[in-house]
Amino acid sequence: MKDSTRVVLGIALAIVLLIGAALWLGRDGAGSGRTVVRLRIWDQSFVSAYRASLDEFEQANPDIEVRITVAPWASYARKLRLDVAGGIADDLFWISLYEDYADSGKLVDIGRALGPEAASGWDPFAVAQFTRAGTLWAVPQFVDGGSAIFYNRDLLERAGVDPGELSGARWGPDAATDTFRPILNRLRAVAPWPYNAAKDFQSIQLPYLGSAGAVLQRDERFAFANPQGDTAFEYLVRLIADGLSPAASDTNNSGDFAKNAFLQGKMALFQSGSFTVASIAQQAGFRWGLALIPQGPKGRISANNSVAVAGNAASAHPEATRRVLAWLGSAAGNRYLGMEGATIPAVVSEQRVYRDYWARHGVEVSPFFEVLRDGQISGGGGPGFPAALEAMDPILAEMFLGRVPVTVALQRAQDAGDQALDQR
Numbered sequence: 001m002k003d004s005t006r007v008v009l010g011i012a013l014a015i016v017l018l019i020g021a022a023l024w025l026g027r028d029g030a031g032s033g034r035t036v037v038r039l040r041i042w043d044q045s046f047v048s049a050y051r052a053s054l055d056e057f058e059q060a061n062p063d064i065e066v067r068i069t070v071a072p073w074a075s076y077a078r079k080l081r082l083d084v085a086g087g088i089a090d091d092l093f094w095i096s097l098y099e100d101y102a103d104s105g106k107l108v109d110i111g112r113a114l115g116p117e118a119a120s121g122w123d124p125f126a127v128a129q130f131t132r133a134g135t136l137w138a139v140p141q142f143v144d145g146g147s148a149i150f151y152n153r154d155l156l157e158r159a160g161v162d163p164g165e166l167s168g169a170r171w172g173p174d175a176a177t178d179t180f181r182p183i184l185n186r187l188r189a190v191a192p193w194p195y196n197a198a199k200d201f202q203s204i205q206l207p208y209l210g211s212a213g214a215v216l217q218r219d220e221r222f223a224f225a226n227p228q229g230d231t232a233f234e235y236l237v238r239l240i241a242d243g244l245s246p247a248a249s250d251t252n253n254s255g256d257f258a259k260n261a262f263l264q265g266k267m268a269l270f271q272s273g274s275f276t277v278a279s280i281a282q283q284a285g286f287r288w289g290l291a292l293i294p295q296g297p298k299g300r301i302s303a304n305n306s307v308a309v310a311g312n313a314a315s316a317h318p319e320a321t322r323r324v325l326a327w328l329g330s331a332a333g334n335r336y337l338g339m340e341g342a343t344i345p346a347v348v349s350e351q352r353v354y355r356d357y358w359a360r361h362g363v364e365v366s367p368f369f370e371v372l373r374d375g376q377i378s379g380g381g382g383p384g385f386p387a388a389l390e391a392m393d394p395i396l397a398e399m400f401l402g403r404v405p406v407t408v409a410l411q412r413a414q415d416a417g418d419q420a421l422d423q424r
Contacts, residue, residue: 034065035320038090039309041068042076045278045342053336057327064320077386084312091315092324095138096307098130099383100424102137108311110136113322118329123346125376126306138308139329140346142337145368146293146302146376147203150262150270150280153287158190159268166269166291167367171211173231173297180294184244187268195269196258197236197245199400201389202379203272206303208232210377211296220382221421222392225407225414231297233399233406241402248400274344274354274368281341281363290367299374306346344368384424388417 039050047068054066069090071079077097083089084106101107110118119127119136126140149166156163161183171180187194198204209216214228239245246267251257262270263283270276271293280288293300309328315321327333334347338354341361345351358365392413399409 034063035317036065037320037324038067040090040093042073044070049336053333087314089312091312091321092309094307095310097385098137099381102132106313107137108313114326121347123348125304126346129306130308138310139325140306140308142343142346143306144273145344146371147207147271147273148367149291149293151289152268155190155268159186163291169294171294171296191268193246193267194244197239198251199396202303206377210301213298217380222414222417225410229410230407252397292367292371301375301377302371303379304376305379384421388420391416391420
């Protein structure tokens, strides 16, 4: 073969390879002919449940392949914001705070995509959380339920405290009616820390605010700097100052300090959410149970945060994305999230799957559901909300450390939060 012929053939082969590579890269199914839809989440522990659900979906929809991407929680919000702005976000992604995306037209209108009846089977709290100006912007996936108290049964027995006393306990500024603090004082004799009063937004701060009769926001402006808010935070700060909870220097920057102390048998009562049950069940080396949180001056109020899957309005595969969204919001698709006890499915009919799982393992999870009967406090939201939380956090940290009086700190935090909203 002549050199010139080899050159021509080489060029021709290179062209063929380049064209083939271009076609391969442009084919979503990587040569399979299937459309690839990408789902982004922030928790590795959910991959197996989602994979099982999506495998069933793919069997019924062989023209679609769904791939799961896990982005670490610490960088999730920032990376998602950048990717959405740059037009390279996944077709579907977990979301909790969504308002900025909805207001800028970045999300799929769920009512328009799935029909007005799609939300009828979903947890109403979750639907309300992701509805803005009458439009639903995401498909709820799971709810946390309310907060509950995990208790170390061995420590309670040593202190002579019956678990039933916990569910009937009341907290408040009046020592004559406060029955929760006396329980903590009894538990002080058997554990370094009886309880976990701390700068924990969802499990501690919101329930105490709500139970005191306060709200976090009103008309998307912060509204907790008032006598009711003072009552809630004064109580928490005093528990820390009196040694009934770990020092704020230990808990302000460590969300796991209290949980680890409980697992190590150093804390008698640990207030948290349903998202903690699995880790407690796996790691606790003692007998434990769940009780209702104490009632406050206005009853027993808790938050009930939820996480949803949003559709990327800029997806290159809108119809395939719509079909996956419909599956993830169906009873058949959503039940997988509760089958291993990891979380409470947002489809109401499938919440029994979660409860049944833990019942088989001897854990009564009803406190997470019962606490919501008295009502719930909103976890807040609106455009600029993440930045507002970030602005308030160091001020509240100083308050929990005892360096700034509660009334002063709450007003400063509220002002800082509103200012952050104004600058969005």
